[in-house]
Amino acid sequence: MKIFMIYGGKSAEHDISILSAHSIMTEIYYEYYEVIPVYITRDGKWVKGPRITRAEEVLSQEDLRLGFDEEGVQSGKGTPFELSELQEKDAIAFPVLHGPNGEDGTIQGLFEVLNVPYVGAGVLASACGMDKSVSKILFQNEGLPQVPYKKVLKNEWEVDSDTVLAACQEELAYPLFVKPANLGSSVGISKAENRDQLIEAIRMAFEYDRIIVIEQGVDAREIEVAVLGNEDIHTSVPGELVKQQGFYDYESKYLKNEVVLQIPAKLSDDIKTQLREYAARAFSAVQGSGLSRVDFFLTEDDEIYLNEINTFPGFTQFSMYPRLWESTGLAYGDLIEELIQLGLQRFRDTQNYDSKDREN
Structure with missing residues (x-):
């Protein structure tokens, strides 16, 4: 079976994705699979690398960028990847993507539209998680059980930041942790011990998302x-x-x-x-x-x-x-x-449900 190992991406967790993909590719059971590395650059280009049939052929972490530097300039490695390749028989997508456009249901929705089996959570779970x-x-x-928290929208902050601050300080107790709603791996998260730090933390979090969550620290x-x-x-x-x-x-x-x-x-x-x-x-x-x-x-x-x-x-x-x-x-x-087997099983189950739906 062919595994399309998809990694990189446009989110702030791009580098973590490459590290994760490298670790996974070195541990794949190559007696059953071959791997096609598919790198998504920071500006959204999809590029595939050479076919890997054994662990010794896995590229280094740096080479998994397939010749692209931080500015997106390509040095010649890698070839353009067509999404239709995902629809090959006996193939599965393995998205090793963290954060927006990878862990939020968007790429999972793409796989669903293409009718491609894939590893990991589905559209709804990815988006909600x-x-x-x-x-x-x-x-x-x-x-x-959860700690007390407050959700804040960017337009609420821009229209009346004083009201937002007053509500936070009335409903929650310092220290507070301010987080973008749609990022992980501690990206954009900061701790606030007082009003001035809270203002700075909120401003930074809004650089990453239009919705933030302010949690009471414990x-x-x-x-x-x-x-x-x-x-x-x-x-x-x-x-x-x-x-x-x-x-x-x-x-x-x-x-x-x-x-x-x-x-x-x-x-x-x-x-x-x-x-x-x-x-x-x-x-x-x-x-x-x-x-x-x-x-x-x-x-x-x-x-x-x-x-x-x-x-x-x-x-x-x-x-x-x-x-x-x-x-x-x-x-x-x-x-x-x-x-991999869980992804294939969910795909088979989905096909069975779709088949029964068409029959009706």
């Missing part, structure tokens, strides 16, 4: 649970991001690799059970399929707060998701194989 303002409503309806541990499955949902042992400081930004997490992962997390059996139950419920709330990583806060008093769900979490060598499954008993290569 990407948008923190929407997923919080779904989690609230599911009865899952003094808590950060615990994460991996989820795998379609209708049959499985959860991993919980892991912890062990913090040496209060808040890790994008650079600390992904460029400097300053985050320490404790897997499995040191927790009581009751807390582990509750976290895994909440993770499965969060996955169901967004109608997840394939994979997700669900992130929590855990206070000293053992209060659990659901932070967010990531429908395509990082797959780099430092990433929590594959390491959680390794600790649970599922090796990296087996995890990738399971994701």
Whole structure:
């Protein structure tokens, strides 16, 4: 079977995508598959690389850019990719894309229109999981505990910033965390301890999205649970991001690799059970399929707060998701194989539903 490994993209998480794709390509079971790297440049060009039939042929992280530099100038490597190639028989798309235009349902919708099987969450789950303002409503309806928060639209801020600030300071307590609604990997997120910092944080977040979420901070541990499955949902042992400081930004997490992962997390059996139950419920709330990583806060008093769900979490060598499954008993290569099979199964199920619909 042919795997179209799609990575890069126009979002701020472009570089993480390349790291994740490289890690996955080195662990594919090449006795069953061949891989076609498909790189999406920062300005949206789709370019394919050479066919890969064994792990030794996987390109380096830099070469996976297929000759494009940061300004989008091409040096000759790679050839244009036609979307119709995705419709080849015995092929599956493997989108290793983080953030907008990759993890938000847009590319999943493209695959659906082309009638192409693909790995990962579907359109609805991807869109809801990407948008923190929407997923919080779904989690609230599911009865899952969350920290107090406020959604702010860009036009609200531009029309009357004083009213927005007053509402935040009246309804929430410092410290506050300000996040773009549709980004992950700590991109555009900052911490505010006072009004001046809050203003600066809001302005920065609006550089990335027209909707932001302002959350009340809690003094808590950060615990994460991996989820795998379609209708049959499985959860991993919980892991912890062990913090040496209060808040890790994008650079600390992904460029400097300053985050320490404790897997499995040191927790009581009751807390582990509750976290895994909440993770499965969060996955169901967004109608997840394939994979997700669900992130929590855990206070000293053992209060659990659901932070967010990531429908395509990082797959780099430092990433929590594959390491959680390794600790649970599922090796990296087996995890990738399971994701491929889950994508194929969902596609077959969809074809059966469509067939019955046409019959009626």
